[in-house]
Amino acid sequence: MENESFDITSELTLDPFFIPPGGKYPIFFLGIAIYIFIVFCNLTLLTVIIVRKNLHKPMYFILFNLPLNDLIGITAMLPKVMSDIVTETNKVYYPLCVLQAFLLHMYGGGVLFILAAMSFDRYVAICMPLRYSSIMSPRAVIIIVSLVWGLDLVLIVSLFSLQTRNPRCRSVIMNVFCDNPSLLKLTCGNTTLNNIIGLFNTAVMQAVSVSIQVFSYVKILITCVASRRSETKVKAVNTCVAQLVIILIFQIVGTFTILSHRLKNVSADLQKIMGMLIFLVPPLLNPLVYGLYTSEIRTTLMTILRRSRVSV
Template sequence: MENYTYNSYILQLEGLNTSKDSLYPAFLFLFFSYLFIMIINVGITILIFMNKNLHQPMYLLFCNLPLNDILATSIVVPRLLIDLMRPPSERLISYYQCVVQAYIVHLVGTTSHTVLMIMAYDRYVAICNPFHYVSIMTNKMMIKLTVCAWGVAFVLVGILLGLTTRLSRCRTLITNPYCDNASLFKLSCESVVINNIYGITFTVALYVGSIGAIVLSYTSIAVVCLTSKNKSLNSKALKTCSTHLVVY
């Protein structure tokens, strides 16, 4: 019969399962990947803020993505590196730390979609309404769009984790290298039907919303480009929109 520990505030992370031969190569790979990601994203952010020629809505909105990457990488990889050098029995984390890590993991994942949605809107205004672009995409509007992108993610993920933290826990093993929502609610012996329904609805709405925004904005842009004989406009649309699509 399985033993249960109810509402324990100390959890055990499964971590990465590596053999002794692959331990140090895996550590070095993660470590140098972490350095590379941090250097690239910090460099991009500094470049945009230091170069006045890049103080345009498109680039300033894009700054949200490297900041997002920095946050995501910093909350996951250092912990993975530490746990990698520990035996499985010593990979312990408090419940509250686990919840915070899970929240940030889902927050940055959601924000990456919402930021790309507001970038799609920026491209739509720039190509479809170029004469009013400066008056529409003001600093105030960029702040509103950025707050909206992060605020929506903040609320939606807050509800997601709120539904999980209400559950009592009867297990202590996180069967994942890091904490996420699914791993947390699997610790419970209660019904997680509500969690599953909200999680599926949240995921579907996020993807449909982000893909829908991209499709609508780029369909409008394509119509403008096809009906316009302005080669300069078409070239601008191709350059800016192709970059955005590659990022997506």
């Protein structure tokens, strides 16, 4: 049994997909096309928020973090997977594997906390509109965003700091990308503490995110039902639909991913594909959903397109 320490020259082997003959390059080009499209859509959303002064509001300052987080997740995962498919190397240095896993887990926690922050912003805007400017002041928004990334970073660092506790005695990652469970399976020591910290961190992320979202949207619903003004109801629908759709997308994809690893009759390749969807589907759909359901972003994009056509 080989006992390895943290060595920048040590290589791990990733377990590849089964790809039928002739399927390597079509899959590669499809994956690269998806990656380019995701990057383009999210960069477009980021650019629009930056350059358009009418979007320099607390809601969009918080929203800005969502496509940024999506770019971190998709870039940490997809290019490496596509590269391994076309080169058939399926090798990764251990530190780079840890870095990939770290970024992917940061992405997952980031989605939960950002959605929670966005739901709180909508709660204040709809339930306390007269106090919105004072509550969601620039200083308060900076504090909220700092808490989003700070709490995410602390939880993920605490999780990965335990990776060096135990020696490694295996070198095969049973996945097409690196994540904490896969890295944990490489160790030959006692991983009880790692599992406890991992479960605790997951519980904290879900509890904080879900409780804030449930509180916010229940309050919004109560406000809408109690209000006699149709404008309030229309505003609530227009500002919350996009966020609720994104929450549902993330939770549904995450649920299918978890179930695929729990059911015995699911093939290993299907499990790998399902594991990738959590990093593919939300970054693909998030900017499209916001482009369709958020009137200010939709109007801004249409204005930019009209001006571009006129100039051409």
